[in-house]
Amino acid sequence: MAKSKRRQQIEALILAPLNWLEERSGLVGAVKYFLFRKVPRETNWFHTLGSATLTAFVVQLVTGVILAMYYKPSPDEAYASIQNITNELTLGWLVRGMHRWGASVFIILLFLHMGRVFLFGAYKYPRELNWLIGVILMTMALGEGLTGYLLPWDQTAYWATVVAININANAPIVGPFLGDFLRGGTEIGENTLSIFYSLHMLVIPGGLIGLITLHLYLVIRLGVTPPPWTAAAAGYEESDGRPARIGLVEPRPRGNGAMGRPPRERTGA
Amino acid sequence: MADDLEPERHGAEPQHPSPTIWPFAFAGGIALLLVGIVVSMPAAVIGAAIAVVFGFLWIREATREVRVAPPEPEPEPVSELAVEEGDEPSEPDRYPRSVFLEGATLGLGALIGGIVTLPALGFMVLPAFVGQEYEPVDIGPLENFPENSYVTATFVYKKGEGRLGRRTAFIRNNGLVNEVPSMTIISSRCVHMGCPTQPQGPPGGEPTEIRTSSGPVSLQMVQASGFGCPCHGGAYDAEGNRTAGPPVRALDRYEYSIRNGSLILGTPFSVGEVEGEGAKARIKAYRLADPGQHVDGIEQIFYPYVP
Numbered sequence: 233m234a235k236s237k238r239r240q241q242i243e244a245l246i247l248a249p250l251n252w253l254e255e256r257s258g259l260v261g262a263v264k265y266f267l268f269r270k271v272p273r274e275t276n277w278f279h280t281l282g283s284a285t286l287t288a289f290v291v292q293l294v295t296g297v298i299l300a301m302y303y304k305p306s307p308d309e310a311y312a313s314i315q316n317i318t319n320e321l322t323l324g325w326l327v328r329g330m331h332r333w334g335a336s337v338f339i340i341l342l343f344l345h346m347g348r349v350f351l352f353g354a355y356k357y358p359r360e361l362n363w364l365i366g367v368i369l370m371t372m373a374l375g376e377g378l379t380g381y382l383l384p385w386d387q388t389a390y391w392a393t394v395v396a397i398n399i400n401a402n403a404p405i406v407g408p409f410l411g412d413f414l415r416g417g418t419e420i421g422e423n424t425l426s427i428f429y430s431l432h433m434l435v436i437p438g439g440l441i442g443l444i445t446l447h448l449y450l451v452i453r454l455g456v457t458p459p460p461w462t463a464a465a466a467g468y469e470e471s472d473g474r475p476a477r478i479g480l481v482e483p484r485p486r487g488n489g490a491m492g493r494p495p496r497e498r499t500g501a
Numbered sequence: 502m503a504d505d506l507e508p509e510r511h512g513a514e515p516q517h518p519s520p521t522i523w524p525f526a527f528a529g530g531i532a533l534l535l536v537g538i539v540v541s542m543p544a545a546v547i548g549a550a551i552a553v554v555f556g557f558l559w560i561r562e563a564t565r566e567v568r569v570a571p572p573e574p575e576p577e578p579v580s581e582l583a584v585e586e587g588d589e590p591s592e593p594d595r596y597p598r599s600v601f602l603e604g605a606t607l608g609l610g611a612l613i614g615g616i617v618t619l620p621a622l623g624f625m626v627l628p629a630f631v632g633q634e635y636e637p638v639d640i641g642p643l644e645n646f647p648e649n650s651y652v653t654a655t656f657v658y659k660k661g662e663g664r665l666g667r668r669t670a671f672i673r674n675n676g677l678v679n680e681v682p683s684m685t686i687i688s689s690r691c692v693h694m695g696c697p698t699q700p701q702g703p704p705g706g707e708p709t710e711i712r713t714s715s716g717p718v719s720l721q722m723v724q725a726s727g728f729g730c731p732c733h734g735g736a737y738d739a740e741g742n743r744t745a746g747p748p749v750r751a752l753d754r755y756e757y758s759i760r761n762g763s764l765i766l767g768t769p770f771s772v773g774e775v776e777g778e779g780a781k782a783r784i785k786a787y788r789l790a791d792p793g794q795h796v797d798g799i800e801q802i803f804y805p806y807v808p
Contacts, residue, residue, distance in 0.1 A: 307665050395694040395732060401791040404803035411791050412807055413626060418633045418789070422662050 523559035696732035700725035
């Protein structure tokens with residue numbers, strides 16, 4: 233029994249600070265609610281693509297913050313500082329490589345996640361709003377790619393940005409204004425680099441973090457969509473004699489519905 | 502818990518619009534509109550009309566249940582109350598203190614927020630649009646430009662920006678017209694997407710570096726039969742007219758003047774088309790536009806002038 237007693241002591245040691253925290257903030261319960269919520273029985277690996285995208289984004293955040301400590305966003309120093317990070321600073325090559333390749337991983341995972349949501353019909357009622365937020369997140373992620381591409385400040389970066397800004401400037405009506413804003417004037421100059429730097433590491437990431445929070449909130453509120461080949465998705469569990477809707481996922485939140493809850497009564501009207 | 506989270510419903514069935522064909526027709530109208538803008542204006546107008554009509558039908562279809570759903574509003578009890586009570590101000594008409602305080606708090610908050618935000622927004626946006634003038638650039642003595650041959654000149658257009666502030670122009674001396682030298686000065690910026698065009702032809706002689714009042718200028722003679730862009734294959738003839746590829750107009754040009762025997766570049770301007778050659782060319786000039794933007798034709802309505 234000594235072991236058991238010791239175990240109790242250890243448990244008490246771990247639980248005591250958690251209980252202290254829980255009593256004063258409710259944070260432990262909140263984290264539990266977030267992590268241990270119910271999901272449909274038939275979830276599979278495709279459902280992890282969203283978390284994978286989030287992980288890739290967090291990697292970009294962390295490596296980006298570290299890179300910003302050594303990068304110098306001025307036309308005279310930008311290229312040299314990138315060379316310094318890559319060739320001189322200890323492990324600089326690794327962190328820059330993670331940020332550079334991680335950017336592609338982020339976009340690829342984002343589109344796979346988008347494809348999963350589309351093919352599973354997870355954008356339908358009541359989750360339309362989350363799809364819309366996701367589309368905004370996608371454009372912002374692509375904006376990160378566009379603005380980050382200039383920062384190495386080599387010939388590829390410079391001319392690619394010249395072309396990218398001019399493409400923006402060709403949008404009807406708003407284009408000329410957008411182009412001048414991105415360039416910081418009528419011609420590309422030293423302000424262009426710092427504008428892109430600010431957009432890349434302050435403006436767009438801030439928006440991304442805010443919208444990702446909203447995105448996750450809606451996922452938690454509305455629950456996870458079961459795959460379309462499951463009985464729950466086909467609406468069989470609620471059969472009341474009428475044919476299942478063909479091509480339409482039964483439109484109700486599935487957080488609990490797919491967990492074997494008894495069928496809901498349909499009131500006549 | 503989950504039951505609390507379910508969205509509100511009007512009945513057992515959620516409000517679903519019935520399947521409808523209108524979105525497809527609407528999308529077709531939009532597609533015709535976009536294609537029409539490029540290909541032919543009448544088609545665009547028809548496309549817009551289709552989109553408007555079917556968009557209206559779609560919205561009507563989609564909102565039918567919502568529009569029918571609200572029950573008849575009850576006859577206004579307030580008016581009856583008012584009638585009964587005569588001239589006495591009725592209870593709901595009073596303007597409570599709490600509403601005033603609420604409005605005052607929100608209003609003051611908005612005011613303070615605006616005072617803080619607007620200057621910041623202005624500073625973010627306005628510098629790109631205010632004071633964007635082109636300084637004249639001294640390119641050096643006229644003797645450096647022999648008649649009827651192009652010279653590639655790279656010069657400092659904006660000081661203090663290092664290599665970023667350098668621009669390139671192709672300069673040709675067309676000889677004297679009425680005792681005044683006539684110059685063709687073409688900007689190297691491709692009017693497709695802004696890459697640097699290159700002269701098509703062999704260079705002549707060694708490049709020379711000179712210093713003028715505007716800083717260093719490098720000059721290189723070139724036998725240019727035209728200009729080409731490495732990025733997307735835009736090609737231009739020796740007058741800057743488009744001959745192939747994606748550009749939508751002729752290459753931009755610079756105004757110029759001659760001061761004390763030196764060539765001075767002025768403001769750049771955009772060119773729709775050049776008729777004729779050299780000193781006799783008729784140039785259709787427009788205000789400087791970004792690459793890719795139409796300066797003439799119907800498409801110019803999409804690109805308003807930006808100060």
